[in-house]
Amino acid sequence: MIDGPIKFCPRCGTRLNLQLHSGKLRPSCPNCGWVYFPDPKVAVAVLIKKEDMVLLVQRRYDPQVGHWTLPSGFVDAGEDPVETAKRECLEETGLLIQEIRLLDVIFGQEHPRGASILILYRAEIQSGELKAGDDANKAVFFKTHNLPPLAFTSTQRILDLYY
DSSP states (O other): OOSSOOOBOTTTOOBOEEEEETTEEEEEOTTTOOBOOOOOOEEEEEEOEETTEEEEEEESSSSSTTOEEOSEEEOOTTOOHHHHHHHHHHHHHSEEEEEEEEEEEEEOOSSTTSOSEEEEEEEEEEEEOOOOOTTEEEEEEEETTSOOOBSOHHHHHHHHHHO
16 A cells, blocks of 8 residues: 555556546546555454463554554565464464464554554464564463553454454
């Protein structure tokens, strides 16, 4: 998704104007007819349980630096979301996961740079050593009755629904 308003046609360079297309005002090229349809940002989150505990990672960067969430991250263009779940878990926790199952697809954007579609998976640990990395400061299993400050309302909703 392009950050900020798109102003010029990527095909011919003409300044775009707003025109009604497919029921919405959209940036459109008056010269060649190109219409801008923004793509949604898609992310995955992984719910990993161990006995009566859930795995959370502490955010290294804003938004909500220092708060906790499930291992998660953006799906790259052309990337299978299941592969994203594996990659993000390994990067943020040092753990390889298996038995990955779709739990939910959640719509809603909690901050301007966030995803508007969140794909939630449940997974089991295959191997590895729990060690925070990438954009996570810490990776810790918490009892659900003793959670740290959570970064997003979606994290709390997920735990309420699936734990």
